[in-house]
Amino acid sequence: MEKDPTTTSSDSVAASSVGTAEGELRMHEFRSRIVRNTRMLRIWLPPYYDQPENHNRRYPVFYLNDGQNLFDPATAYIGVDWQAGRTADRLFHEGKIPPIIIVGIDNAQKDRPREYLPYRSLHPPILRPQGKRYPDFLINEVVPFVAERYRIAKGPAHSGLGGSSLGAVISLFTAIDRPGVFGRLLLESPSLFISNRQLLRRSRAFREWPAKVFMAIGTREAGSDNRNQQTVEDVRHLEHILRRAGLGNDRLLVRIDEGATHNEAEWAKRFPQALEFLFGNGGSNHSD
Numbered sequence: 461m462e463k464d465p466t467t468t469s470s471d472s473v474a475a476s477s478v479g480t481a482e483g484e485l486r487m488h489e490f491r492s493r494i495v496r497n498t499r500m501l502r503i504w505l506p507p508y509y510d511q512p513e514n515h516n517r518r519y520p521v522f523y524l525n526d527g528q529n530l531f532d533p534a535t536a537y538i539g540v541d542w543q544a545g546r547t548a549d550r551l552f553h554e555g556k557i558p559p560i561i562i563v564g565i566d567n568a569q570k571d572r573p574r575e576y577l578p579y580r581s582l583h584p585p586i587l588r589p590q591g592k593r594y595p596d597f598l599i600n601e602v603v604p605f606v607a608e609r610y611r612i613a614k615g616p617a618h619s620g621l622g623g624s625s626l627g628a629v630i631s632l633f634t635a636i637d638r639p640g641v642f643g644r645l646l647l648e649s650p651s652l653f654i655s656n657r658q659l660l661r662r663s664r665a666f667r668e669w670p671a672k673v674f675m676a677i678g679t680r681e682a683g684s685d686n687r688n689q690q691t692v693e694d695v696r697h698l699e700h701i702l703r704r705a706g707l708g709n710d711r712l713l714v715r716i717d718e719g720a721t722h723n724e725a726e727w728a729k730r731f732p733q734a735l736e737f738l739f740g741n742g743g744s745n746h747s748d
Contacts, residue, residue: 481507481553483545485531490605494597495575495590499566501602502527503610504545506552506559518613520560520739521606522644523598525576525623525631527564529724540724547732557739563606565598567627576626578633579655595634599641615643617671620738622646624727632659639668644738647675648727652694660694663701673702673712674734678720692716713737 488501508514529536530544544562551557568575573584578591598621606612612619621642623631628650635645636659652660677695682688699714715733720726 483507483549484509485545488605488609490602492597492601494601495568495593497568497571499568500527501605502531502564502566503606504531504548504562504564505610506561507549508559509561509611518611518618520558520618520620521563521610521612522560522620522622522646522735522739523563523565523602523642524621524646525565525567525627526572527566529624530562530564537724540728542724542728542731544731547728547735551732551735556736556741558741560739561606561610561612563602565602573626576630577654578630578637579658581655583654591630591633592637594630595638598634599638616640617643620644620646622648622674622734624648624724625651625722626654629654629659632663635670636662636666639666643671645670645673646734646738647673647698648730648734649677649681649722650675650695650698652698653690657694660697660701663698667705669702669705669707669711671711672738673707674715674737675699675712676715676717676730676734678717678722678726680719681722 484505486503486505488503489498490501491498506519509519524530524544530542533539533541535541544564548557548560548562552559573586574588574590575594576591577586577589578594580587580589619642621631621634622628622645625648628647629652631645632647632650635642675695675698677692679692680688682691695714695716699712702712715730717726717730
């Protein structure tokens with residue numbers, strides 16, 4: 461009998477601060493039947509998660525693509541990570557966000573573009589994209605796996621999704637393809653030009669947007685003045701679509717970063733603002 465795709469063949473603790481004032485990162489090797497590969501899931505647990513008084517507490521959860529780049533410079537692209545765990549630690553201790561669980565979903569490495577693109581593309585050249593499988597992979601495999609092992613709060617108000625570049629593309633596609641699942645959406649430097657801007661066109665007719673969206677872009681991300689301008693205009697176009705759909709300033713925050721380029725360091729700089737906007741203590745973000 462084939463092994464259940466939502467079982468781990470290797471579970472390990474990568475950093476141990478159990479029940480202390482610091483968060484903890486746990487690693488799970490995860491095999492998927494839907495996308496037919498194996499990757500790591502990196503689960504960051506908030507401070508005091510394992511203390512007895514919190515054993516009945518459930519936590520909001522933030523699923524982020526390109527998990528290799530989130531927590532550890534040793535695995536991150538060109539050695540720069542988002543410092544996601546340290547940022548969540550700090551904001552929690554400052555009282556700006558509730559304790560949350562962050563789930564880093566590793567990308568498929570050489571197959572990353574194929575997995576993150578839902579439509580055919582010329583730049584990059586992807587003629588057999590697999591991105592339309594990604595919502596099933598995420599919602600029917602990853603989410604149940606995490607829910608079985610960790611105390612996550614249910615419902616879109618407690619669930620976020622996000623990524624950068626092509627990771628933002630597949631996050632946007634998933635939010636549209638499966639409305640009502642994720643109530644928080646992070647789009648960092650989304651590559652909206654992909655596939656002749658098909659996602660922008662699809663967004664125009666969509667109305668069931670998440671309760672909160674954070675979107676950001678730098679003004680020097682594309683390598684030339686014309687392409688830089690077009691990249692920013694694409695983000696402004698999506699902002700206009702979201703505004704027309706009824707997202708006011710309480711639901712949508714768009715940041716245009718003057719001089720910022722397309723890399724992990726810039727996304728790390730903006731992550732505190734994104735995390736506070738999406739999960740901040742202004743609303744009810746935890747379940748006891």
